Amino acid sequence: MSPRNAVPGFSSKLKSLREARGLSQQQLADAAETHPDSIVKLEKGDRQPSLELAWRLAKALGVQVAEFLPDDQAANPPEPTSKKPAPKKGKK
Secondary structure (H helix, E strand, C coil): CCCCCCCCCCHHHHHHHHHCCCCCCCHHHHCCCCCHHHHHHHHHHHCCCCCHHHHHHHHHHHCCCHHCCCCHHHHCCCCCCCCCCCCCCCCC
8 A cells, every 4th residue: 555645766766865875774764863664664665754754864865855756756846736615505
């Protein structure tokens, strides 16, 4: 089951960025002020980070948060959608 707001490819991007910097999961967890189990779950795709944790991970890895987005989304982020409330039904 994938979380509703899952970022496609986040887990593999996180792992490749961590490995490219020669960091262990423990070292990244310490730098991002989180538990090592969180890093394990994020890299396995069992968990998605909060925006705050994504920011701390990016800072610890020396990248922008956009690095975690798929390449096509980093260049062209989706437009926000505004949902208008449905018209009220009732007496006029």
